[in-house]
Amino acid sequence: MSDYLLEVKDLKKYFPVRGGVFSKVTNWVKAVDGVSFGIYPGETLGLVGESGCGKTTTGRCILRLLEPTSGEVVFGGQNILELDRRQMRKIRKEMQIIFQDPYGSLNARMTVGDIIGEAFTVHGLAKGKERAEKVQELLKVVGLDPYHSRRYPHEFSGGQRQRIGIARALALRPKLIVCDEPVSALDVSIQSQILNLLEDLQEEFGLTYLFIAHNLSVVQHISDRVGVMYLGHLVELAPKDRLYSSPKHPYTVALLSAIPVPDPDMRKKRILLEGDVPSPLNPPSGCPFHTRCPKAGAECRESRPELRELSPGHFVACHLA
Amino acid sequence: MRSYIIRRILQMIPLLIGISIVNFTIMHLAPGDPVDLLVERNATAEERARIKELYGLNDPLPVQYFRWLGHVLKGDFGKSFVDGQSVSKTILERLPYTLYLNFLIMVVIYLIAVPVGIISALKQYSKFDHIMTTLAFLGQAIPSFWIGLILIYFFGLKLDWLPISGVGTIGLSVKTAGFWATFADRAAHVVMPVAVVAFGSLTGVARYMRSSMLEVIRQDYVRTARAKGLPEKVVIVKHALRNALLPIVTLLGSELPLLFGGMVVIESIFSWPGIGLLSIRAILQRDYQIVMAINMMGAVLMVLGNFLADLLYVVVDPRIKYS
Numbered sequence: 001m002s003d004y005l006l007e008v009k010d011l012k013k014y015f016p017v018r019g020g021v022f023s024k025v026t027n028w029v030k031a032v033d034g035v036s037f038g039i040y041p042g043e044t045l046g047l048v049g050e051s052g053c054g055k056t057t058t059g060r061c062i063l064r065l066l067e068p069t070s071g072e073v074v075f076g077g078q079n080i081l082e083l084d085r086r087q088m089r090k091i092r093k094e095m096q097i098i099f100q101d102p103y104g105s106l107n108a109r110m111t112v113g114d115i116i117g118e119a120f121t122v123h124g125l126a127k128g129k130e131r132a133e134k135v136q137e138l139l140k141v142v143g144l145d146p147y148h149s150r151r152y153p154h155e156f157s158g159g160q161r162q163r164i165g166i167a168r169a170l171a172l173r174p175k176l177i178v179c180d181e182p183v184s185a186l187d188v189s190i191q192s193q194i195l196n197l198l199e200d201l202q203e204e205f206g207l208t209y210l211f212i213a214h215n216l217s218v219v220q221h222i223s224d225r226v227g228v229m230y231l232g233h234l235v236e237l238a239p240k241d242r243l244y245s246s247p248k249h250p251y252t253v254a255l256l257s258a259i260p261v262p263d264p265d266m267r268k269k270r271i272l273l274e275g276d277v278p279s280p281l282n283p284p285s286g287c288p289f290h291t292r293c294p295k296a297g298a299e300c301r302e303s304r305p306e307l308r309e310l311s312p313g314h315f316v317a318c319h320l321a
Numbered sequence: 322m323r324s325y326i327i328r329r330i331l332q333m334i335p336l337l338i339g340i341s342i343v344n345f346t347i348m349h350l351a352p353g354d355p356v357d358l359l360v361e362r363n364a365t366a367e368e369r370a371r372i373k374e375l376y377g378l379n380d381p382l383p384v385q386y387f388r389w390l391g392h393v394l395k396g397d398f399g400k401s402f403v404d405g406q407s408v409s410k411t412i413l414e415r416l417p418y419t420l421y422l423n424f425l426i427m428v429v430i431y432l433i434a435v436p437v438g439i440i441s442a443l444k445q446y447s448k449f450d451h452i453m454t455t456l457a458f459l460g461q462a463i464p465s466f467w468i469g470l471i472l473i474y475f476f477g478l479k480l481d482w483l484p485i486s487g488v489g490t491i492g493l494s495v496k497t498a499g500f501w502a503t504f505a506d507r508a509a510h511v512v513m514p515v516a517v518v519a520f521g522s523l524t525g526v527a528r529y530m531r532s533s534m535l536e537v538i539r540q541d542y543v544r545t546a547r548a549k550g551l552p553e554k555v556v557i558v559k560h561a562l563r564n565a566l567l568p569i570v571t572l573l574g575s576e577l578p579l580l581f582g583g584m585v586v587i588e589s590i591f592s593w594p595g596i597g598l599l600s601i602r603a604i605l606q607r608d609y610q611i612v613m614a615i616n617m618m619g620a621v622l623m624v625l626g627n628f629l630a631d632l633l634y635v636v637v638d639p640r641i642k643y644s
Binding site (some may be wrong): 023059065090097099100101105106107119165282 | 541544550551555560638
């Protein structure tokens, strides 16, 4: 198991809910509740799930942009949750993030050159003319023009801004990039450009991606393996082809049935889940999915299924699979 | 940019004329007559009429207004009814005192409010934040004249630490007492007025800073900055603070004229010989020329303040361009 580049073990992130006169913690939102998985060097692990299932929180906890409540994040053989601030800053060279919103993630008051180049300065890698050259090189790599470095973010379109975000993430030549819904905010026509860019860059620089998204087609396109999250839990994890052809968890089955097929004549059976996702404030006992699962039995209500390996590389957290 | 500035300046002209008409009308509608103060108590109606005629107060209002406007456009604000002094000269004598007080107040407000707001935001819901919030409500709820009187009572009368009125001890100057003694004397006089006004406004600015900062630190680009591996100090100062300061800049533009308005109260309490004290006296004496001049000064200040704030925006925010 040590050949993982990144291994997440039993990661939990609870957010306190304060209430009452003295703002005491009255409850916890269990945004991520015991998630474990690993990513091999050079692969793309897709992470899917509906809004609020904890995908983004997981991604941010891995980079310690949020401090996890418990668990381990092992990167390059080291549990990074144990590192102090200074060590953590050093390791940030190795792991980067691309955010969903290309508008909010670039500081409007800095030029593109400064946004991308700042990382060089702070890690003492390059400055002055050398820095400017590196920035221009990066802009070329992501398909922008070198002269763009003098401009401000608001002078670019959404797709161009996302390219800037990618250039910024690439700047320090990281090993791992967490892509947090990098194309969700973009037009469909631009989405494929960005996805192809990400794929090309992966090949060129040997990158490893954790690709968080809610668009199943996008994830299918780019991932090697796919993990499905539901209510703060990882419910299924399998190689892409296996997951899409023979999903084992009822939630995955329902999710996949919702992918639209571009053929108006084709009739497809869609599995419509009843009710809403339960509140992570008050998650159901047993299997988190049992309240909406068409197959749920008595066992599902009582005990929570562990993630187990059904066939090599195919993990499922379901009593019935 | 240049055409924008020119357009804005041209727009100020009708605005200021409008303000002056409203001011002029309201002032003349107000009860009371300057003649009452100019003649003796037992003056005959004839004498009163003669005085009125002399000062042009018998003419219809529009005629009086345009006469006033004509003089003002030539740079002449007229003479005070009361002491016959040139209005411009009187105001220019008083203005430095008010500017001096205001400048100190502004410096104190921003020097304290900005860091306090930042700390409250970074440590949201901490003890510091709660205390600061409570103080902010107090500062805004308590009228400044009340705080002023309380301070005078305790620090001026009971403890006798600070002088309670004026700019400095009369007769004390650099020539007679030396630089440092004069400096200490002036400083002691200015402490209470500054403290009173600053306390009232500072808390509002601090709250403003806090909410602005809170909004900014949740932005993705702050998260990006952290992800880059920047030290926390750089993240806060360079990425968060600079963006959070944007709205504070506009506040600066409108705060200044408001402070001038507040001067009436504070200068009266501390007998500060500035514009505020002058204006309250002029109003009570129906000294129309002085009242109008001060009103117009306030209006110009307000309009210019907002204009400068808009221009400052361009400097601090690259997204904003006027054309």
